[in-house]
Amino acid sequence: MLNVLGIEVSPDLLERWVDWLAPDEQPFFVTPKQARTWKLTTGERDPTREHRDTYWIYAIDRKAARTVWLTEATFLELPRATRAGLVRQQVACGRGAVPTARRWAGVVGAEVRQQADGHRFVWWKSLLGRPEVVLPGIVSEGLGMSRHAEVRSWPAALPRVRELAGTFADGSGANCFGTVMAACGVEGAEKVWMLREPFEEWLAEHTVLGGRDEVAGTVFVWRDAALDVQHAALTIGDGWMLHKPSQSWMSPRKVRTVAEVKRATRTAGWRLERHRVVG
Known part of the structure; x- marks a missing residue:
């Protein structure tokens, strides 16, 4: 049984954590001009509560932002310059789950630097082959142990x-x-x-x-x-x-x-x- 913050986590819950951190489609937030420049199709849908908390959607100015929902395959088909700009925009608008490559390259592999601009990246299931190693570090970040x-x-x-x-x-x-x-x-x-x-x-x-x-x-x-x-x-x-x-x-x-x-x-x-x- 995995232990996180002094708490036992069942395999079933760990599997759900993977889906909540890296759903098959995840939201990216862009300005209307960026959507046109990068030829991205925007579309609003109601996020799940888990989406809301993973991506800090509550902190994003939804009047100024448009939402693009992308699968990993669709994201990786974009030119790298577009991916880099897209990921940098997520940091700029305050979206969550955009970690630094420096923090995670030693865990998920140095190739993560090739995903976008080399400094930031987004989580996909392909990066979570060892969720028992990755997820505890994400869930416990900034939180004290349960005593x-x-x-x-x-x-x-x-x-x-x-x-x-x-x-x-x-x-x-x-x-x-x-x-x-x-x-x-x-x-x-x-x-x-x-x-x-x-x-x-x-x-x-x-x-x-x-x-x-x-x-x-x-x-x-x-x-x-x-x-x-x-x-x-x-x-x-x-x-x-x-x-x-x-x-x-x-x-x-x-x-x-x-x-x-x-x-x-x-x-x-x-x-x-x-x-x-x-x-």
Whole structure:
């Protein structure tokens, strides 16, 4: 069994990761002028949630960009100068999954430098012949280990915490709000893209303001200047905390210390409030 960030990953989930990182067709974003110059056919379609998170589609100015969906074969049929310009444009517009050749040439082979401009490339399944070597480095980049194996005492009042701690979701969408609610007993909440409104309703009905960092059952809620909730996490006792950093398929439900979570979540304009679970 593959281990990523201290979490076991099944062969089935690893196979799905390959599809989410390198689908048979992937989106490239270009300006109308580039589409004409490079003779590319644009076409809009609804991306999957996994596409959205792999390629950071939420960060791209969709009014200025047109989408080109390409297979690996179609991409490689383009002149190299076009491929180079196309890949550079993905970096310029903020698309995700455009790594540096310097970072990965030693893993996937030096020929990756021939794919585009020699400096950046995009993932295709042909580069993922050893997914057990490549995927952990991508999924774990910038994320700390889950420390659930260090927890010695799990809170009896929060029976699902141990089940959720140190797991990856089955895809994108599952987020911090659903993770907290599921850990507190809301059946199925860990599987859905939990929006702010139902989380706020749950918070109002099942918690009161207050709580202590070292005691299990304190919900940390981070709000922005407009008082919109931006993130949530749950203390599980003895200085430990359960949280899911984002809704992305790469983001696990992990255990870190309270201090580590507070440090990782510190954001200008956000303020932290505490709520105690009461039922």
